[in-house]
Amino acid sequence: MIDTSDRINTALTAAIRAGQAGIAPQKLAQTLEYAVTPGGARIRPTILISVARACGEDQPALTDAAAVALELIHCASLVHDDLPMFDDADMRRGKPTMHRAFSEPLALLSGDSLIVMAFQVLARVTATPDRALGLISILGDRTGMPGGICAGQGWESEAEIDLSAYHQAKTGALFIAATQMGALAAGQDPEPWEELGARIGEAFQVADDLRDALCSADELGKPVGQDDLHGRPNAVQSLGLKGAVTRLDNILAGAIASIPSCPGEAGLAQMVRAYADRMVPASARARLVPGE
Amino acid sequence: MIDTSDRINTALTAAIRAGQAGIAPQKLAQTLEYAVTPGGARIRPTILISVARACGEDQPALTDAAAVALELIHCASLVHDDLPMFDDADMRRGKPTMHRAFSEPLALLSGDSLIVMAFQVLARVTATPDRALGLISILGDRTGMPGGICAGQGWESEAEIDLSAYHQAKTGALFIAATQMGALAAGQDPEPWEELGARIGEAFQVADDLRDALCSADELGKPVGQDDLHGRPNAVQSLGLKGAVTRLDNILAGAIASIPSCPGEAGLAQMVRAYADRMVPASARARLVPGE
Numbered sequence: 115m116i117d118t119s120d121r122i123n124t125a126l127t128a129a130i131r132a133g134q135a136g137i138a139p140q141k142l143a144q145t146l147e148y149a150v151t152p153g154g155a156r157i158r159p160t161i162l163i164s165v166a167r168a169c170g171e172d173q174p175a176l177t178d179a180a181a182v183a184l185e186l187i188h189c190a191s192l193v194h195d196d197l198p199m200f201d202d203a204d205m206r207r208g209k210p211t212m213h214r215a216f217s218e219p220l221a222l223l224s225g226d227s228l229i230v231m232a233f234q235v236l237a238r239v240t241a242t243p244d245r246a247l248g249l250i251s252i253l254g255d256r257t258g259m260p261g262g263i264c265a266g267q268g269w270e271s272e273a274e275i276d277l278s279a280y281h282q283a284k285t286g287a288l289f290i291a292a293t294q295m296g297a298l299a300a301g302q303d304p305e306p307w308e309e310l311g312a313r314i315g316e317a318f319q320v321a322d323d324l325r326d327a328l329c330s331a332d333e334l335g336k337p338v339g340q341d342d343l344h345g346r347p348n349a350v351q352s353l354g355l356k357g358a359v360t361r362l363d364n365i366l367a368g369a370i371a372s373i374p375s376c377p378g379e380a381g382l383a384q385m386v387r388a389y390a391d392r393m394v395p396a397s398a399r400a401r402l403v404p405g406e
Numbered sequence: 407m408i409d410t411s412d413r414i415n416t417a418l419t420a421a422i423r424a425g426q427a428g429i430a431p432q433k434l435a436q437t438l439e440y441a442v443t444p445g446g447a448r449i450r451p452t453i454l455i456s457v458a459r460a461c462g463e464d465q466p467a468l469t470d471a472a473a474v475a476l477e478l479i480h481c482a483s484l485v486h487d488d489l490p491m492f493d494d495a496d497m498r499r500g501k502p503t504m505h506r507a508f509s510e511p512l513a514l515l516s517g518d519s520l521i522v523m524a525f526q527v528l529a530r531v532t533a534t535p536d537r538a539l540g541l542i543s544i545l546g547d548r549t550g551m552p553g554g555i556c557a558g559q560g561w562e563s564e565a566e567i568d569l570s571a572y573h574q575a576k577t578g579a580l581f582i583a584a585t586q587m588g589a590l591a592a593g594q595d596p597e598p599w600e601e602l603g604a605r606i607g608e609a610f611q612v613a614d615d616l617r618d619a620l621c622s623a624d625e626l627g628k629p630v631g632q633d634d635l636h637g638r639p640n641a642v643q644s645l646g647l648k649g650a651v652t653r654l655d656n657i658l659a660g661a662i663a664s665i666p667s668c669p670g671e672a673g674l675a676q677m678v679r680a681y682a683d684r685m686v687p688a689s690a691r692a693r694l695v696p697g698e
Contacts, residue, residue, distance in 0.1 A: 132506045136553030137571045142560030146551065194518065199510045216563075218491045222514065222559050226486065226521060230550030238542035250542060251529035258522030259438065260430030265543050268434030269566035271508075279429045 118163045118181075122156050125178040126185060129235050133227065134388050145216055145224035146231075149189045154207055155392065158292045159185045161314065164385050165296025165307065168378025177299040179239045180249050183232035184291055187257050190228035193221050195267065229257070256291035265285050285322070286315030306374040313369035314386065321393035322360045323349040328394075359399070366390045410473075414448050417470040418477060419551050425519065435510055437516035441481045444499055447684070450584045451477045453606065456677050457588025457599065460569045460670025469591040471531045472541050475524035476583055478493045479549050482520035485513050487559065521549070540590050548583035555579050568596075577614070578607030589666075598666040605661035606678065613685035615641040620686075652692070658682045 130150060134143040159181035166177040196203040196211040197218060203211050213221035236249040236250050256262045266284025269275050290311035294304035349358045370383045422442060426435040451473035458469040488495040489502040489510060495503050505513035530543050556612045558576025561567050582603035586596035619642040641650045662675045 132550040136552050137568055139557055139560035139564050141563050142557065148558035158647065194514060197514070199514065220560070220563050222486060222489070222491065223556050223563075225518070227551040227556040227560075229518060229521055229545050229553065230556065233542055234550060237539050237546055240536070240539060243539045244532070247529050247532060247535045247538055247542075250525055250539075253609050254522050254526035254529055258526060259425040259434065259519040260428050262522065264515050264519040264522065265431055268512070268519075271512050271515075272431050276429055349515065385466035 118160050119153065119156060121163065121178065122159045122181055122185065123153060123224055126150055126153075126184045128174050129182050129186065129231060131354055132234075133231050141216060141220055142223055142227065142284040145193075145212060145220050146227060148215060149212060149224055149228055150185065150292055152207055152209075153272050156185060157318075157389070158188055158288050161311075161385070162296040162299070163291040164378075165293050165310075166300045168376050168382045169297050169302045170302035170377055171291065171300045173242060173245070173300065176239045176242065176245060176249070177289060177296070179235045179246075179298045180253075180295045183235045183249070183253055184288065184295060186228045186235070186254065187263070187291075188288055190225040190232075191263050191267075193228070194225040197221055201268070212286060224274070232257075242301075248262075248304070249295050252298065252304060252385070253291055256287040258304075261287065277310065281319055282312065285319040286312050289315035289318065302376070309372040310369055310374075310382075314389070317365040317369060317390070317393065320349045320358055320365065323351075324355070324358050324362065324394050327355065357395070362394065363390070409510050410430060411445065411448060413455065413470065414451045414473055415445060417440055417474045418445075421474050421478065421523060423649070424526075425523050432520065433508060434515055437485075437504060437512050438508060438519060441516055441520055442477065443483050444501075446499055448477060449610075449681070450480055451605075453581065453584040453677070454588040454591070456670075456674060457585050457602075458592045460668050460674045461589050461592035461594045462669055463592045465531075465537070465591060465593070468531045468534065468537060468541070470505065471527045471538075472545075472587045472591045475527050475541070475545055476580060476587060478524040479545065479555070479583075480580055482517040482524075483559075485520070485554050486517040486528070489513055492559070492562075501531070502655050506669075513563060516610055524549075537590060537593065540596070541587050544586050544590065544596060545583055548579040554580065563597070573611055574604065577611040578604050581607035581610065600663055601664040602666075602674075605657055605664055606681070607659040608683065609654055609661060609682070612641045612650055612657065615643075615646070616650050616686050617656065618642075619647065639647045649688070654686065655682070 130146050133146050162181045162184055163177055166180075171177050192206060193212045195201055196206055197213055204214055205211060209215070211221075212224055216224075232253060234251055236246050236253070239246050254262075257264060259265050259268070261279075261283050263284060266280060266287065269280040269283065290308050293307040293311035295313070296305045298304040326348070349361060353361055366386060366389075367384050373379055373382050422438050423565050425438050425464055454473045454476055455469055458472075463469055485500060485504045487493055488498055489505055496622045497503060501507070503513075504516055508516075524545060525542055528538050528545070546554075549556060551557050551560070553571075553575050555576060558572060561572040561575065582600055585599040585603035585606070590596040618640070627694065641653060645653055659676060661678050665671055665674050
């Protein structure tokens, strides 16, 4: 897999610096950095850049902006979701969650600022305004209502949950954004890239359920068993552990089959396979199916 | 003053409907409408449309999108600011605040969704992508960090407040967005329009302080005396009642003087004068300076 972490972190740092520039309230300025460091796997922007490269990337500054914007939205969602009114999480990525380290007001404002920053970053790349506008449109649709991650979280306030819409919005949305934005950043039609994103999103959800059921808090850097605690729908509950692993493998095969024809097709398939291994750590897989 | 409320409400309703379309979580969908109705004075979008008209508006769909986007950000900020972690307000525009009527999680998600929707609305108008991108950039800068309304709220978490930066970000930012976005929506350079927005914002802040000190809760539809309660800086505290009124009148005179040369200059000056009367209701002014 191509290592894009330097590229992502450099662009991310530049965006955060712009948000801290001049006369700014210092604590809120600090939260911006706190929210995006240390980096998690940066899976979504890595997928985005990988797709852009596979499509023959010709505007690296726009790809960077798209990758940063997507990661900012993801980080904002973590900050808001960790708040006491939602998951009431104490730890995230091995350090105290934002509202524990700062305060609830600063965590809320930090999330708001990061959401806005995502769109600021994309609006600053003016060389191909039609592409930038299209990227903003995709990111907005996969973040807000009626089908983005806000909607996904909103389903948890409903008495009856539409499971398909819930999963698609809560986890799928930003992966679909990743593949579609990658294609569009490279000037390609984003439409045919929806399925790859949706399938990676499905795989990620199943893998998350598996990790939640199998791994220790130390391996994850956050509390485990949260889904069970909050009564959320869960693939392990409905399919059993082995069933969930089989489902994960099937989804990833489908993801690879769905990759649109493009110059970097083979490399992308390799990336998806590599994620399969990262999604469920080998140690957890070994614990589950000894001898295989 | 030209009545633009029908135009604004029609465009706003269309945006909300798009956010509620298809399979969406119903409660969160309802919050979107709840957040924008009943309309307040719609002062910011009215200023925006007035400036666009004065500049020779040629893309009404883009002006509408800009006006709606600005009002959505304003409404989102009210929903988040009313939360228990900030103002802990029970009433807004004569009805229960969002978190009282729904829940804290839904209020937070509603604000998030409205912020995103503002950018979705602008990204959907693709006829002049460079203008749309510029509008997104202005709106983002006046909403997020380091100088937008998020920063304004963030100053309240600092031990020492930069008063000028605080007022400019907290109240001035969206008025500057109003004048600059109005000009850009009509294809004009937004730069010369900053001062008008800044001065209207200053006037609004002083008028808000005056209303807060003078008016009854019935007249405002929200609790009064909140500034005093939260120890925020306040023009009435620093200048006295009469001093604050004199200051308001001086700021508005400066606002009128700052209007850039354009076809609709005279009409804009009239609009600012009309706002002067609306900002501090005649009844309150009469109570303050009897006989005048």
